[in-house]
Amino acid sequence: xxxxxxxxxxxxxxxxxxxxxxxxxxxxxxxxxxxxxxxxxxxxxxxxxxxxxxxxxxxxxxxxxxxxxxxxxxxxxxxxxxxxxxxxxxxxxxxxxxxxxxxxxxxxxxxxxxxxxxxxxxxxxxxxxxxxxxxxxxxxxxxxxxxxxxxxxxxxxxxxxxxxxxxxxxxxxxxxxxxxxxxxxxxxxxxxxxxxxxxxxxxxxxxxxxxxxxxxxxxxxxxxxxxxxxxxxxxxxxxxxxxxxxxxxxxxxxxxxxxxxxxxxxxxxxxxxxxxxxxxxxxxxxxxxxxxxxxxxxxxxxxxxxxxxxxxxxxxxxxxxxxxxxxxxxxxxxx
Amino acid sequence: xxxxxxxxxxxxxxxxxxxxxxxxxxxxxxxxxxxxxxxxxxxxxxxxxxxxxxxxxxxxxxxxxxxxxxxxxxxxxxxxxxxxxxxxxxxxxxxxxxxxxxxxxxxxxxxxxxxxxxxxxxxxxxxxxxxxxxxxxxxxxxxxxxxxxxxxxxxxxxxxxxxxxxxxxxxxxxxxxxxxxxxxxxxxxxxxxxxxxxxxxxxxxxxxxxxxxxxxxxxxxxxxxxxxxxxxxxxxxxxxxxxxxxxxxxxxxxxxxxxxxxxxxxxxxxxxxxxxxxxxxxxxxxxxxxxxxxxxxxxxxxxxxxxxxxxxxxxxxxxxxxxxxxxxxxxxxxxxxxxxxxxxxxxxxxxxxxxxxxxxxxxxxxxxxxxxxxxxxxxxxxxxxxxxxxxxxxxxxxxxxxxxxxxxxxxxxxxxxxxxxxxxxxxxxxxxxxxxxxxxxxxxxxxxxxxxxxx
Numbered sequence: 001x002x003x004x005x006x007x008x009x010x011x012x013x014x015x016x017x018x019x020x021x022x023x024x025x026x027x028x029x030x031x032x033x034x035x036x037x038x039x040x041x042x043x044x045x046x047x048x049x050x051x052x053x054x055x056x057x058x059x060x061x062x063x064x065x066x067x068x069x070x071x072x073x074x075x076x077x078x079x080x081x082x083x084x085x086x087x088x089x090x091x092x093x094x095x096x097x098x099x100x101x102x103x104x105x106x107x108x109x110x111x112x113x114x115x116x117x118x119x120x121x122x123x124x125x126x127x128x129x130x131x132x133x134x135x136x137x138x139x140x141x142x143x144x145x146x147x148x149x150x151x152x153x154x155x156x157x158x159x160x161x162x163x164x165x166x167x168x169x170x171x172x173x174x175x176x177x178x179x180x181x182x183x184x185x186x187x188x189x190x191x192x193x194x195x196x197x198x199x200x201x202x203x204x205x206x207x208x209x210x211x212x213x214x215x216x217x218x219x220x221x222x223x224x225x226x227x228x229x230x231x232x233x234x235x236x237x238x239x240x241x242x243x244x245x246x247x248x249x250x251x252x253x254x255x256x257x258x259x260x261x262x263x264x265x266x267x268x269x270x271x272x273x274x275x276x277x278x279x280x281x282x283x284x285x286x287x288x289x290x291x292x293x294x295x296x297x298x299x300x301x302x303x304x305x306x307x308x309x310x311x312x313x314x315x316x317x318x319x320x321x322x323x324x325x326x327x328x329x330x331x332x333x334x335x
Numbered sequence: 336x337x338x339x340x341x342x343x344x345x346x347x348x349x350x351x352x353x354x355x356x357x358x359x360x361x362x363x364x365x366x367x368x369x370x371x372x373x374x375x376x377x378x379x380x381x382x383x384x385x386x387x388x389x390x391x392x393x394x395x396x397x398x399x400x401x402x403x404x405x406x407x408x409x410x411x412x413x414x415x416x417x418x419x420x421x422x423x424x425x426x427x428x429x430x431x432x433x434x435x436x437x438x439x440x441x442x443x444x445x446x447x448x449x450x451x452x453x454x455x456x457x458x459x460x461x462x463x464x465x466x467x468x469x470x471x472x473x474x475x476x477x478x479x480x481x482x483x484x485x486x487x488x489x490x491x492x493x494x495x496x497x498x499x500x501x502x503x504x505x506x507x508x509x510x511x512x513x514x515x516x517x518x519x520x521x522x523x524x525x526x527x528x529x530x531x532x533x534x535x536x537x538x539x540x541x542x543x544x545x546x547x548x549x550x551x552x553x554x555x556x557x558x559x560x561x562x563x564x565x566x567x568x569x570x571x572x573x574x575x576x577x578x579x580x581x582x583x584x585x586x587x588x589x590x591x592x593x594x595x596x597x598x599x600x601x602x603x604x605x606x607x608x609x610x611x612x613x614x615x616x617x618x619x620x621x622x623x624x625x626x627x628x629x630x631x632x633x634x635x636x637x638x639x640x641x642x643x644x645x646x647x648x649x650x651x652x653x654x655x656x657x658x659x660x661x662x663x664x665x666x667x668x669x670x671x672x673x674x675x676x677x678x679x680x681x682x683x684x685x686x687x688x689x690x691x692x693x694x695x696x697x698x699x700x701x702x703x704x705x706x707x708x709x710x711x712x713x714x715x716x717x718x719x720x721x722x723x724x725x726x727x728x729x730x731x732x733x734x735x736x737x738x739x740x741x742x743x744x745x746x747x748x749x750x751x752x753x754x755x756x757x758x759x760x761x762x763x764x765x766x767x768x769x770x771x772x773x774x775x776x777x778x779x780x781x782x783x784x785x786x787x788x789x790x
Binding site: 065066067068069070086089091092154158159177180182183266269270271272274287288289290291292293294 | 417420422426427429443444447453544554608746747748752759762781
């Protein structure tokens, strides 16, 4: 198939030689793909690359509430490394880093990849309609507006007698003293709240990937006497390596930069920096402070490091999962 | 017939001329939109902005009487945004050329905004409105920066120490002892450590749960500064206008909060959510706590309405000044007046100041004071019939004699963030008091450089 295609192209190119196409149609055919790409290019440039460059420059300035509109932040004379020094000498830097690593890894392992895979495997191996319905129900977390969703969790975690968990589960079991569970177990709730949403993404990708595996493999494995676990381990998982890589990479980067649920749930508390993650620190420094001493330059520096961490992690993933091998054409097609 | 025709013609001409004149005059009226931005907790503080809606007609009547062809059209934007976001909104709005004409905010932001040129000094305009002479001089001092006046005080408050009378009774206090407590605090006979000792007894006897002996607000904010003042701290150098951190007073201040959390069963409050945990906590299970007079209305309206609102609170809660640090010392309180500032993008600052003058009067200000339990700002307001109706406002008024303020300095936000982080760290046990002082000194030096004086 592949060879035929190449041959066809070569024949076509020979038949067209010497090229007799007039200039304008040739230019048109050269420009057309770029014309189609241009809206995306414009949007990505305006709303991603330009802000990224601005944030990068801001990270070297001390732009804040006191000098906004006064400081010429674009002039190199006003650029220093002070913000980066401040970050790495910050007494709470290790705690914020540790929180970020814990938040990303726990949510990723237990929910965004782990739970997503389990749900996908189960729902694709049961009655199709039931599996579909279950996945639809699980999507409700993602479909609910985040503020409403967090308010629901706050109502669940509320102190006795109002809190649903305290009143209907822990109370009857005689566990705990009816405390506000977000204060006593903030991390548990942060991981659950994020995980329930995050798992739905992987669940959809994995389910469709599993459904796309040709049934012949499954039938062949059954004929060979493979157990369900062996089928999953030696057929399903290897066949969905690409979606696994994609979901893991995408969700890692997504978790690194997500903070809205934590902001609404604990806002980094209840203790000092107890649940403060990196992206939330960037937000707090740049946009939120009781006395309005927002520091856009300092917040940008936190954000820039986050971007660098994200890029490094993406490269690590691509290496670990052997991305180059995955994008090669399947060997079966090369025969 | 001819005469009547010519009369008719003349009449028609006169009517036409008059109509055109009226139309021309009407067209000359210049409608000036004035945008007022207020932060207000609904429904208690709605008069902050709503008073302007009532003032619009009054000012327009004045303008008409004076033959001024300008008329104002007031637009009020009012919500309960967090302070940080509220200020960011103003700064970014100003950057986009869309700042409100009148902006209500805490007086401590004046330094920042004045330095950046986003607000105008009102000297030279306010003198034309003698009503402003009624405002207390101490409140005007709050709106001064570098010798100029940058805002008009809107309200004031006290930040008392509250106590739960029912829990004190459970601890064995008699009614007489409870009633005498505010007096003892005023005389310096009941100190901050006496309060902690009482809190510890309450925890030990099971009257309150550990952590609930004494609470402050759950987040960074002005309420901590009076404690620093109580231990002899100062925040601003009057000669240079620079911020000051006093290490000796700071050590005592951090030791107090360290002791409160680690030894006296208190301070289980930091990081709590306001409405779901802090307010329900202080109104039911905490022995001593620091709050604001405005919260009295909030508790009555939002948290204790079912139990009887204010009547229940008079029955169960007491309040007094922040106790002195040592026996015989001076107790204090802190008032944090809000002020109306005028944006430098306002095209008609005289009209903005005229509108503010309309709401700076006994009627409008008392409406706000009663509804939100803020203290009045005008001389003689305590004699105003309707102001006297509020028991809390009358009973808390003496606190203004002991009041302290936050400094007007552009870098107060940075100062407050660093000193609060250290406080939260001693409360959580992450820092010792000595480490907290080191952290503050290092942080202030790093962030503020020569803008801070460390004593």
